[in-house]
Structures are given as C-alpha cells and as structure tokens.
Amino acid sequence: MRLQDKVAIVTGAASGMGKAIAEAYAREGAKVVVSDLNIEGAEEVAANLKANGAEAFAIKTNVSVEEEVEQLFEETKKNFGKLDILVNNAGIMDGMEPVGEISNERWEMLFAVNTTAVMKSMRLAVNLFLEQGHGTIVNNISAGGLYGGRAGAAYTASKHAVVGLTKNTAFMYADKNIRTNGIAPGAVKTNIASSMKNMSEFGAGRQSQGMSLNPRAGEPEEIAEAAVFLGSDEASFVNGQVLAADGGWTAY
Numbered sequence: 081m082r083l084q085d086k087v088a089i090v091t092g093a094a095s096g097m098g099k100a101i102a103e104a105y106a107r108e109g110a111k112v113v114v115s116d117l118n119i120e121g122a123e124e125v126a127a128n129l130k131a132n133g134a135e136a137f138a139i140k141t142n143v144s145v146e147e148e149v150e151q152l153f154e155e156t157k158k159n160f161g162k163l164d165i166l167v168n169n170a171g172i173m174d175g176m177e178p179v180g181e182i183s184n185e186r187w188e189m190l191f192a193v194n195t196t197a198v199m200k201s202m203r204l205a206v207n208l209f210l211e212q213g214h215g216t217i218v219n220n221i222s223a224g225g226l227y228g229g230r231a232g233a234a235y236t237a238s239k240h241a242v243v244g245l246t247k248n249t250a251f252m253y254a255d256k257n258i259r260t261n262g263i264a265p266g267a268v269k270t271n272i273a274s275s276m277k278n279m280s281e282f283g284a285g286r287q288s289q290g291m292s293l294n295p296r297a298g299e300p301e302e303i304a305e306a307a308v309f310l311g312s313d314e315a316s317f318v319n320g321q322v323l324a325a326d327g328g329w330t331a332y
Contacts, residue, residue: 081108081109082108082109082308082312082313082314083105083108083109083110083165083308083311083312084108084109084110085109085110085111086105086109086110086111086164086165086311087110087111087113087156087160087161087162087163087164087165088105088110088111088112088113088163088164088165088166088167088311089113089115089152089153089156089163089165089166089167089201089205090102090105090112090113090114090115090167090169091115091116091141091143091152091167091168091169091170091201092115092116092143092169092170092171093112093114093115093116093122093125093169094114094116094117094118094119094120094121094122094124094125095116095118095121095270096268096270096300097169097220097265097268097270097300097303097304098116098167098169098170098220099121099125099300100299100300100301100303100304101167101169101220101303101304101307101308102114102125102129102136103125103128103129103304104301104304104305104307104308105165105167105304105307105308105311106129106132106134106136107132107134108308108312110134110164110165110311111134111135111136111160112126112129112134112135112136113136113137113139113152113155113156113159113160114126114129114136114137114138114139115138115139115140115141115143115152115170116138116140116141116170117140117141117142117143117170119138119139119140122138122139122140123138125138126138135160137155137159139151139152139155141170143170143193143197143198143201144189144192144193144196144197146200149197149200149201149204150204152201153201153204153205153208157208162212163205163208163209163212163215164214164215164216165215165216165217165218165311166201166202166205166215166216166217166218167217167218167219167220167307167311168197168198168201168202168217168218168219168220168242169220170193170197171193171194171220171222172189172190172193172194173231173235174186174190174231174232174233174234174235175232175277175278175279175280175283176231176232176279176280176283176284176286176287177232177233177234177280177283178232178233178280178283178286179233181280181283182232182233182234186234187233187234190234190235190238191234191237191238191241194235194238194239194242195238195241195242195245198219198242198245199245202217202219202245202249202260205217206249206253206258209253209256209257209258210253210256210258213257214257214258215257215258215259216258216259216260216310216311217246217249217258217259217260217261218261218262218263218307218310218311219242219245219246219260219261219262219263220262220263220265220303220307221239221242221243221246221262221263221264221265221322222235222239222264222265223264223265223266223324223326223329223330224236224239224240225239225240225242225243225262225264225322226240226243226264226322226324226330227330229286229287230287231287232280232283232287233283242262243262243264243322246260246261246262246320246322247260247320247322250319250320250321251320254319254320259315259316259318259319260319260320261310261315261318261319261320261321261322261323262321262322262323263303263306263307263310263322263323263325264322264323264324264325264326264330265298265303265325265326266294266297266298266324266325266326266327266329266330267294267296267297267298267326267329268297268298268299268300268302268303269297269298269299269300270300293329293332294326294327294329295327295328295329296327298325298326298327302325303325306323306325310323
C-alpha cells in the first residue's frame with residue numbers, strides 16, 4: 081500500500097491512462113478524486129473504485145475553465161480535507177499540423193487544455209502544499225514533449241512547455257518538501273485519437289516516419305505504475321525529472 085491514506089486528484093480519469101492511474105492509486109491505498117469532462121465515465125470509474133473498497137468521488141471538470149479547476153480543489157478539500165498528490169493527465173491531440181497549417185483556434189485550444197490548465201492546477205496545488213508542508217505533482221506529458229517529430233506543432237509545443245514548467249517548479253520548491261516530476265509516454269493504447277480532427281496529410285506523413293522505430297504500443301496500466309512510483313515516498317529523492325515510458329522508443 082504505497083499510497084496509504086494519500087489524497088490524489090487525477091484529471092482526465094474517465095478513460096485511458098487517467099483511469100488506469102486512478103485505479104492503481106486506489107489499489108495502493110489512496111483516496112482518489114476522479115476528475116473528467118466526461119462525468120458519466122468519471123462516475124463509473126469512481127463507483128468501481130468504491131466497490132473495491134477505496135474512497136473516491138467523481139467530479140466534472142473542464143480543465144480549460146479556471147472556475148471549474150478551482151471547484152475541483154475546493155471539493156477535494158471539502159471531501160478529504162487535504163491533497164497529497166496532483167496528477168495532471170487530461171490532454172488533447174492536434175491534427176498533426178505543421179506550423180504552416182496550424183490555425184489560431186487549434187493552437188489556443190491545445191495550449192488551454194495541455195499547458196495553461198496544467199499551470200493553473202499546479203498553482204493551486206503548490207499554494208496548498210506550502211500551507212500543508214508537503215505535496216507531490218505528477219504531470220503526464222508525452223514523448224511529444226521531448227522530441228519534435230511525435231505530433232503536430234501545437235501539441236509538440238504545448239507539451240514541451242509542460243516539461244519546462246515541471247522542471248522549473250521542481251527547482252523553485254525543492255526546499256519546501258514539494259516534488260514535481262513528469263512522465264513522457266510513447267504510443268499508448270488510449271482513446272486520445274478521438275480528439276484528432278481535420279488531420280494534416282503532410283504533417284501526419286512526416287510524423288509517421290518516427291513510428292517505424294516504435295517497438296510497440298504501451299498499455300495504460302504500464303504508465304500507471306510509473307505514476308504510482310513518482311507519487312509515492314519511494315521517489316522521495318526524485319524531483320524535476322521526466323521519465324520516458326515508451327518501451328525504448330526515445331532511446332533510438
């Protein structure tokens with residue numbers, strides 16, 4: 081029970097990696113806040129966690145709306161009295177557009193969800209952690225935050241920004257008993273492709289060249305195990321790191 085009595089928020093937890101992280105956290109003894117825009121899916125996940133003996137509740141959160149992110153934290157404190165771990169998992173993909181094709185609307189939407197929402201939730205978490213004297217942040221980023229050929233311009237830029245934010249936050253609060261780390265999954269079997277609209281033929285063709293080096297697609301549960309480690313006290317001396325979980329894809 082590596083997360084016994086820890087309270088964790090997991091965003092984007094109705095499906096895919098977020099769901100697997102919520103389940104793994106609950107299995108390790110955490111009390112889990114299942115946050116997602118898809119409230120029906122979130123409620124189903126929370127119900128399953130409770131049926132297996134965990135403490136959990138679901139909340140609808142559009143992470144791009146600041147008031148809803150604030151409500152997420154307020155409800156967490158109301159229900160569980162504290163927050164130990166914030167897992168920023170919610171995210172959307174672009175349409176593989178290179179910079180010459182990206183629209184303002186797509187760029188702004190990707191940054192609102194993938195970057196600005198992460199900053200705002202981290203800001204709330206850090207100030208709460210400073211009051212408590214401890215806390216841990218785990219950002220589920222992407223191999224697209226480490227390399228230039230894994231997605232389109234908007235997604236790649238939004239995830240690179242979160243890598244920098246993760247490292248800066250880790251450094252700034254390293255002496256405050258606050259740890260901030262990230263995971264950079266490679267290809268994982270999730271439904272994120274459903275957010276990919278109006279695909280760029282040129283961009284997708286360029287991006288696909290790197291796929292030939294990908295050894296395999298990962299399972300959401302494999303990413304969840306990395307999130308458990310980073311959220312637990314076992315990682316007490318790990319701070320400011322972005323762990324590639326990609327089967328060796330980025331080692332080539």
